[in-house]
Amino acid sequence: MGMTITEKILSRHAGLETVRPGMLINASVDIALGNDITAPIAIDAFRKAGGGPVFDREKVVLVADHFAPNKDIDSAEQCKLMRDFAVEQKLTHYYDVGEAGVEHALLPEKGIVVPGDLVAGADSHTCTYGALGAFATGVGSTDLAAAMMTGELWFKVPETMKFVYHGKRRPWVSGKDLILHTIGRIGVDGALYRAMEFTGETVRGLTMADRLTMANMAIEAGGKNGIFIPDQVTEAYVRDRAERPYEFYTSDPDALYHSVIDIDVEAIEPQVALPHLPSNAKGISEVGNIPIDQSIIGSCTNGRIEDLRVAAEILKGRHIAPRYRLIVIPATPAVYRQAMQEGLFDIFLDAGGVISLPTCGPCLGGYMGILAKGERAVATTNRNFVGRMGHPGSEVYLAGPAVAAATAIAGRLVGPEQL
Amino acid sequence: MKFRGRTWKFGDNIDTDAIIPARYLNIWDPQGLAAHCMEDADPDFIKKMKQGDIIVGGENFGCGSSREHAPIAIKAAGIACVVAKSFARIFYRNAFNMGLPIFESRELWERVSNGSEIEVDTDDGLIRIIGGDAEPLRIEPIPPFMQQLIDDGGLMKHIAKRKTQ
Ligand code: SF4
Numbered sequence: 001m002g003m004t005i006t007e008k009i010l011s012r013h014a015g016l017e018t019v020r021p022g023m024l025i026n027a028s029v030d031i032a033l034g035n036d037i038t039a040p041i042a043i044d045a046f047r048k049a050g051g052g053p054v055f056d057r058e059k060v061v062l063v064a065d066h067f068a069p070n071k072d073i074d075s076a077e078q079c080k081l082m083r084d085f086a087v088e089q090k091l092t093h094y095y096d097v098g099e100a101g102v103e104h105a106l107l108p109e110k111g112i113v114v115p116g117d118l119v120a121g122a123d124s125h126t127c128t129y130g131a132l133g134a135f136a137t138g139v140g141s142t143d144l145a146a147a148m149m150t151g152e153l154w155f156k157v158p159e160t161m162k163f164v165y166h167g168k169r170r171p172w173v174s175g176k177d178l179i180l181h182t183i184g185r186i187g188v189d190g191a192l193y194r195a196m197e198f199t200g201e202t203v204r205g206l207t208m209a210d211r212l213t214m215a216n217m218a219i220e221a222g223g224k225n226g227i228f229i230p231d232q233v234t235e236a237y238v239r240d241r242a243e244r245p246y247e248f249y250t251s252d253p254d255a256l257y258h259s260v261i262d263i264d265v266e267a268i269e270p271q272v273a274l275p276h277l278p279s280n281a282k283g284i285s286e287v288g289n290i291p292i293d294q295s296i297i298g299s300c301t302n303g304r305i306e307d308l309r310v311a312a313e314i315l316k317g318r319h320i321a322p323r324y325r326l327i328v329i330p331a332t333p334a335v336y337r338q339a340m341q342e343g344l345f346d347i348f349l350d351a352g353g354v355i356s357l358p359t360c361g362p363c364l365g366g367y368m369g370i371l372a373k374g375e376r377a378v379a380t381t382n383r384n385f386v387g388r389m390g391h392p393g394s395e396v397y398l399a400g401p402a403v404a405a406a407t408a409i410a411g412r413l414v415g416p417e418q419l
Numbered sequence: 420m421k422f423r424g425r426t427w428k429f430g431d432n433i434d435t436d437a438i439i440p441a442r443y444l445n446i447w448d449p450q451g452l453a454a455h456c457m458e459d460a461d462p463d464f465i466k467k468m469k470q471g472d473i474i475v476g477g478e479n480f481g482c483g484s485s486r487e488h489a490p491i492a493i494k495a496a497g498i499a500c501v502v503a504k505s506f507a508r509i510f511y512r513n514a515f516n517m518g519l520p521i522f523e524s525r526e527l528w529e530r531v532s533n534g535s536e537i538e539v540d541t542d543d544g545l546i547r548i549i550g551g552d553a554e555p556l557r558i559e560p561i562p563p564f565m566q567q568l569i570d571d572g573g574l575m576k577h578i579a580k581r582k583t584q
Pocket residue numbers: 066102103104123125299300301359360363364381382
């Protein structure tokens with residue numbers, strides 16, 4: 001019997017001929033990742049367990065992105081703790097203010113993660129790297145400590161759900177809309193403990209940016225990982241960036257799936273997930289009249305140059321609604337520079353928006369756009385839980401960059417076609 | 420091992436932002452986190468709960484972020500254990516790795532109210548509801564490897580033990 005791409009990558013890293021869903025395995029990790037929120041706890045656990053050098057100073061990646069540049073004294077202490085550790089361990093992949101960006105945008109961009117990798121990151125959106133054809137999953141801080149120490153981690157081999165997307169995308173429909181629709185269909189625990197394999201003719205036509213967006217939100221359906229079969233798009237993306245040799249895996253035709261879900265893309269319009277679950281997805285034409293106070297365009301989900309270009313296309317020559325706040329957050333320094341060079345900053349500024357430095361910032365309610373009680377934001381981020389972006393009495397509506405930009409102009413939830 | 424305590428019921432999809440809101444993630448000291456345990460699900464929770472109480476959750480308890488701050492906050496607040504219909508996978512992993520006892524029971528949620536007294540007995544794998552004559556409920560069995568993690572005192576101690584062997 002054949003194996004899925006997820007099973008193949010796991011078996012290779014566990015040194016086993018085959019693995020089957022349900023098996024508990026010990027696997028070697030290619031990249032162990034942490035950030036300024038999760039690394040301090042991992043470093044503490046690492047030191048309490050005896051410390052010593054990390055298993056490989058080139059494979060432990062630490063990024064100061066959540067509350068960095070330090071938003072307050074406590075955040076400064078956490079970043080300092082991580083920085084001191086990175087210096088003491090002579091880590092080659094430590095990213096601080098100036099070089100840092102939102103980790104899941106930064107690692108693929110820099111070629112730190114490559115196809116075929118097994119990545120364990122102490123951040124739930126580590127699943128983003130599945131877009132490259134890697135097995136990548138979020139773990140906790142103690143896991144990160146263990147991975148830093150031994151270079152290995154325990155995993156339960158997940159069953160795989162296969163999602164087959166077919167049909168042509170309507171105007172303005174992006175990877176974000178496909179994944180919001182999918183989560184809306186299966187629910188926030190619809191893929192609990194499972195791998196989500198994204199396939200079909202539509203996804204083969206998606207850019208790497210759109211694939212990264214989709215894999216990013218596998219966790220919002222409870223998934224262990226999201227994954228794409230690497231192809232020419234992958235090859236073109238990684239060829240000049242990969243830091244290490246890479247390997248393309250594919251699923252066997254006779255691989256066994258938990259289920260196969262067909263999605264007719266032609267029926268999907270731009271989506272919005274209403275508060276307070278990512279699964280509350282609706283087509284933009286069905287949401288009714290909802291006044292909004294703020295747009296956030298950024299994050300590991302939609303803070304790449306492609307996303308900023310979509311927003312700029314809509315905002316060009318227009319102005320945001322009165323008393324509206326538009327906050328654009330390029331996810332990495334390279335995206336920042338590129339957007340600046342392409343003149344996108346002028347478009348955002350002329351429209352009445354502001355541009356933030358690369359950070360997670362408001363995505364998790366840190367800073368740079370926190371909401372007051374009763375306020376509503378449309379955000380290109382990935383979570384709309386109670387209190388996620390500020391006061392527990394505020395609301396977050398999740399959407400792609402097109403809806404976030406159009407909404408900024410209208411001052412209420414709309415798509416570009418309703419402007 | 421036995422855990423006996425009063426129950427605090429929460430619904431489905433209690434996310435890690437409800438367990439420990441991200442605005443407190445500039446803290447990593449367990450007691451500091453405990454002060455905000457469950458704050459966005461029930462702002463007075465920490466004032467009302469007592470040491471040894473038990474959280475009873477619905478489906479997908481602990482969904483959302485990977486923050487180990489969530490099980491840390493629950494444990495440091497003095498909650499003895501969490502019983503839920505199901506757990507989100509990173510929360511499940513974290514709880515075993517850092518030593519917060521968690522159990523799955525699909526029936527308990529329907530059978531208790533806020534403030535019921537229950538006893539979770541890991542030796543015979545049963546949950547008893549005190550003061551009723553209802554049949555005890557069976558806890559979903561824990562895979563042997565996870566039991567090993569608990570017995571060794573969490574992932575780091577498990578690794579240390581394996582190294583010395
Ligand atoms: S941008 Fe948001 S979801 Fe992504 S890593 Fe940062 S906090 Fe997490």
